[in-house]
Amino acid sequence: MSRFFGSLLVILVVVALAGCSALPAAPSTPNAGRVVVYSGRSENLVAPVFAQFTQATGVQVEVRYGGTAELAATLLEEGRNSPADVFYAQDPGGLGAVAAADLLAPLPEDLLTQVAPQFRAEDGTWVGISGRARVVVYNTERLRPEDLPQDVRGFTAPRWRGKIGWAPTNASFQAMVTAMRQIWGEEETRAWLVGMQANQPVVFEGNAPIVAAVGNGEIEVGLVNHYYLYRFLREQGESFPARNYFMNNGGPDSLILVSGIGRLAGGKNPENALKLIRFLLSPVAQQYFAGQTYEYPLVAGVNPERGLPPLESLTGAAIPAEQLVDLQGTLNLLHATGILP
Amino acid sequence: MRMVLSPAQGEVIFRSRLVGRITWLYLPAFLIAAAMGLPLLYLGLRALSAGPAIWEWLGRVQSLQLLLRSLGLALAVTLSAAALAVPLAWLVTRSDLIGRRIWAAVLPLPLVIPSYVGAYLYVSLLSPHGLIPTLLTPWVSRSAWPSIYGLGGAWLVLTLMTYPYVYLNARAVLAMSDRTVEEAARSLGYSPWATFWRITLPLLRPALASGGLLVALYVLRDFGAVAILRYTTFTRAIYLHYQSSLDRSTAALLALVLVVVTVLLLVIQQRLARLNPAAAVHAPKPPPPVALGLWQAPALALVLLVVGLGVGMPVGGLIYWLGRGIRAGETLGAVSAPLLNSILAAGLAALVTVVAALPLAVLAVRHGGRVSRALVGWSYLGFAVPGVVIALALVFFGANFTPALYQTLVMLVFAYVVLFLPQALGVLQAALRLVRRNLEEAAASLGHSPGEVFRRVTLPLISPGLASAAGLVFLTALKELPATLLLAPAGFPTLATRVWGAVSEAFFARAAWPALILIGVSALSMLWFNRNPMTRNEPNP
Numbered sequence: 092m093s094r095f096f097g098s099l100l101v102i103l104v105v106v107a108l109a110g111c112s113a114l115p116a117a118p119s120t121p122n123a124g125r126v127v128v129y130s131g132r133s134e135n136l137v138a139p140v141f142a143q144f145t146q147a148t149g150v151q152v153e154v155r156y157g158g159t160a161e162l163a164a165t166l167l168e169e170g171r172n173s174p175a176d177v178f179y180a181q182d183p184g185g186l187g188a189v190a191a192a193d194l195l196a197p198l199p200e201d202l203l204t205q206v207a208p209q210f211r212a213e214d215g216t217w218v219g220i221s222g223r224a225r226v227v228v229y230n231t232e233r234l235r236p237e238d239l240p241q242d243v244r245g246f247t248a249p250r251w252r253g254k255i256g257w258a259p260t261n262a263s264f265q266a267m268v269t270a271m272r273q274i275w276g277e278e279e280t281r282a283w284l285v286g287m288q289a290n291q292p293v294v295f296e297g298n299a300p301i302v303a304a305v306g307n308g309e310i311e312v313g314l315v316n317h318y319y320l321y322r323f324l325r326e327q328g329e330s331f332p333a334r335n336y337f338m339n340n341g342g343p344d345s346l347i348l349v350s351g352i353g354r355l356a357g358g359k360n361p362e363n364a365l366k367l368i369r370f371l372l373s374p375v376a377q378q379y380f381a382g383q384t385y386e387y388p389l390v391a392g393v394n395p396e397r398g399l400p401p402l403e404s405l406t407g408a409a410i411p412a413e414q415l416v417d418l419q420g421t422l423n424l425l426h427a428t429g430i431l432p
Numbered sequence: 433m434r435m436v437l438s439p440a441q442g443e444v445i446f447r448s449r450l451v452g453r454i455t456w457l458y459l460p461a462f463l464i465a466a467a468m469g470l471p472l473l474y475l476g477l478r479a480l481s482a483g484p485a486i487w488e489w490l491g492r493v494q495s496l497q498l499l500l501r502s503l504g505l506a507l508a509v510t511l512s513a514a515a516l517a518v519p520l521a522w523l524v525t526r527s528d529l530i531g532r533r534i535w536a537a538v539l540p541l542p543l544v545i546p547s548y549v550g551a552y553l554y555v556s557l558l559s560p561h562g563l564i565p566t567l568l569t570p571w572v573s574r575s576a577w578p579s580i581y582g583l584g585g586a587w588l589v590l591t592l593m594t595y596p597y598v599y600l601n602a603r604a605v606l607a608m609s610d611r612t613v614e615e616a617a618r619s620l621g622y623s624p625w626a627t628f629w630r631i632t633l634p635l636l637r638p639a640l641a642s643g644g645l646l647v648a649l650y651v652l653r654d655f656g657a658v659a660i661l662r663y664t665t666f667t668r669a670i671y672l673h674y675q676s677s678l679d680r681s682t683a684a685l686l687a688l689v690l691v692v693v694t695v696l697l698l699v700i701q702q703r704l705a706r707l708n709p710a711a712a713v714h715a716p717k718p719p720p721p722v723a724l725g726l727w728q729a730p731a732l733a734l735v736l737l738v739v740g741l742g743v744g745m746p747v748g749g750l751i752y753w754l755g756r757g758i759r760a761g762e763t764l765g766a767v768s769a770p771l772l773n774s775i776l777a778a779g780l781a782a783l784v785t786v787v788a789a790l791p792l793a794v795l796a797v798r799h800g801g802r803v804s805r806a807l808v809g810w811s812y813l814g815f816a817v818p819g820v821v822i823a824l825a826l827v828f829f830g831a832n833f834t835p836a837l838y839q840t841l842v843m844l845v846f847a848y849v850v851l852f853l854p855q856a857l858g859v860l861q862a863a864l865r866l867v868r869r870n871l872e873e874a875a876a877s878l879g880h881s882p883g884e885v886f887r888r889v890t891l892p893l894i895s896p897g898l899a900s901a902a903g904l905v906f907l908t909a910l911k912e913l914p915a916t917l918l919l920a921p922a923g924f925p926t927l928a929t930r931v932w933g934a935v936s937e938a939f940f941a942r943a944a945w946p947a948l949i950l951i952g953v954s955a956l957s958m959l960w961f962n963r964n965p966m967t968r969n970e971p972n973p
Contacts, residue, residue, distance in 0.1 A: 133937040153922035169831035188678040299938035309561040322938040
């Protein structure tokens with residue numbers, strides 16, 4: 092008995108000690124205030140740029156990281172009582188849902204016009220920060236670039252049976268199918284999906300596992316976003332046997348997808364929220380995305396790195412990101428073709 | 433000197449005891465049950481606005497098939513988890529197995545590996561092009577490896593990740609219960625096997641039923657591991673609906689289907705949990721452990737196999753990721769803040785959950801009527817739906833009705849209690865059932881108040897159960913993700929959220945480092961939680 096209460100006492104002491112050290116340090120520049128961010132983008136990608144913002148402005152950034160869909164749902168549940176000032180989303184879908192519930196305040200014109208019209212909301216509720224391109228990742232030990240089809244439609248050929256990886260549950264893949272419906276039309280998109288399905292693609296849960304599977308030879312090619320590859324090259328060396336192939340042919344297979352940010356209308360720190368968004372669109376932050384996360388900067392004058400083809404050359408980039416938000420037709424198509432359960 | 437009570441005085445005492453019971457048992461039990469009902473209320477509210485399209489989806493044959501796939505997997509995993517857990521629990525509590533204290537601490541560890549991370553690791557290690565088949569290509573051809581994907585893989589991986597639920601339940605009971613009946617059975621000529629089947633197993637039945645229920649519900653509500661292992665279940669379909677269309681009413685309606693399934697499982701569990709009262713005994717001085725003799729080697733082999741697959745393999749995979757990243761010059765980032773946050777939140781969760789579960793458990797075991805059974809069953813329902821649903825329910829109530837507490841540590845611990853109360857409840861009920869009632873009655877007849885009897889007799893007797901329950905909650909709270917992400921204070925990273933954030937963006941070394949620390953902390957905490965049941969087990973000097 093005394094042992095049990097002894098144990099309780101130890102727990103309490105540990106908890107109390109942990110509690111003391113877990114208390115956040117007092118902000119060094121209290122006058123600059125704070126900004127509360129809900130970030131659907133991973134801490135590993137964006138924490139350094141938030142730190143740069145704090146250093147430049149003295150504004151403390153309090154971040155809640157999570158999945159974009161989960162954070163969007165959280166904002167919808169919180170409604171006007173949300174503590175968040177800013178929603179930074181991995182894809183426009185989450186922003187669209189929050190904007191549709193009237194929770195986002197329009198951004199000032201001078202912020203919006205820093206990026207091309209297709210990379211922001213028409214009603215000005217959110218603005219794109221960085222982009223990633225849809226590419227084909229291929230195994231360099233099995234294939235040369237010239238073995239690959241010019242167009243993603245080529246993958247319905249029997250030669251690719253069982254050798255393609257895709258992630259139909261992934262938001263980026265679904266955005267690509269939405270773009271296909273707009274460029275190719277419903278019938279051709281359905282035909283492509285049916286043809287792909289007949290080729291028994293290997294189904295993955297997200298982009299990173301596809302790149303891993305192309306690297307270890309489980310599959311030969313995969314339909315992914317471009318920047319995951321560079322993570323693998325970083326941790327496993329340049330000998331990692333996979334590279335990106337840009338299907339630069341004017342179709343939906345060279346789509347540009349953006350991450351975006353919006354300001355919550357009910358936020359308590361509107362000034363700091365705008366300061367943060369302005370900072371993310373500044374050359375310093377845009378250069379960070381180009382150089383550290385290997386994404387496409389969206390602001391003119393900052394160029395992508397890693398030998399990426401320039402943004403203007405990717406014709407898929409002309410489709411307004413907002414049109415990719417309407418998913419219902421795509422989901423219906425994916426359910427009807429049996430690709431989604 | 434003995435006091436003689438007049439009938440009137442007796443009536444006063446009876447009344448005050450009744451009042452005491454209402455204040456100390458029924459009131460907290462009802463409050464806790466009401467808290468447990470929040471997620472259901474939320475689901476009901478949301479489901480009301482579901483459109484006709486989802487009813488159509490639900491009515492399809494394929495949806496029924498998905499539900500059957502979910503149930504089939506849950507059944508298969510529950511059976512195999514129990515089949516693994518019972519011998520393991522017996523070996524570490526009853527036998528002279530070499531190194532049993534270490535094994536006892538290591539065996540629950542798969543509980544702390546978040547299921548999607550576990551599945552990711554198993555796939556990267558065991559798929560035909562994974563690390564292990566690649567290392568073994570000189571001896572075994574790739575094509576000879578069975579696929580890790582589909583039902584078989586999901587079954588294996590989920591069994592390895594969930595057997596600790598049954599193991600911890602069974603171990604608590606075996607550590608507490610009397611062995612004299614088993615000894616008597618042996619002396620009457622029963623073989624060891626017959627003794628096990630006729631005496632030990634019936635004794636374990638309530639613990640198996642509650643542990644098995646946790647496993648079944650875990651499998652039913654999982655969508656992370658089955659997605660990676662390419663076995664589509666009903667819950668995965670719910671999550672996909674929700675994730676891609678952000679349609680909360682649809683997801684809520686589908687989650688209610690899981691709640692209905694859970695009610696059925698609860699009925700089965702409560703039938704299985706009824707205990708043969710003759711087995712409900714307790715001995716203060718356990719006899720020495722059973723000598724394994726020639727069985728030492730196969731027993732050790734079984735333990736090594738389970739520990740190797742369930743703990744060794746994920747840890748090996750993590751060390752590989754870490755080493756590879758460090759060689760490439762990856763920076764790892766500090767983990768001291770997430771470590772302290774994890775211990776703080778999980779420690780509080782363990783403490784508060786066990787305290788909250790006690791009145792419900794006492795009520796169910798000691799005053800077991802319809803009301804108390806219903807209260808216990810009710811508190812399980814939240815466990816049936818994916819954690820993200822519970823988290824969103826608490827977001828809704830917290831942000832709109834208790835803004836002062838919203839996204840504070842209080843709110844997070846409350847979420848953990850809602851999520852993990854059923855885990856503690858199962859262990860505590862099993863432990864309480866083993867406490868002989870006449871001990872409590874004897875103490876009461878000596879003039880102790882019910883409170884004193886509970887504190888001085890019952891609580892010490894069930895302390896192994898308390899430790900097991902706290903340990904179980906501690907481990908599962910350490911790995912919890914959806915509620916931690918949405919409800920923790922801003923800027924409150926835990927080890928689990930760090931691992932998740934890194935794996936999802938292919939930062940493998942940065943995921944491995946906090947994951948290894950998570951497993952290390954859990955192992956140490958298990959050694960510490962185990963002191964109770966294990967030391968009780970040693971023969972007194």
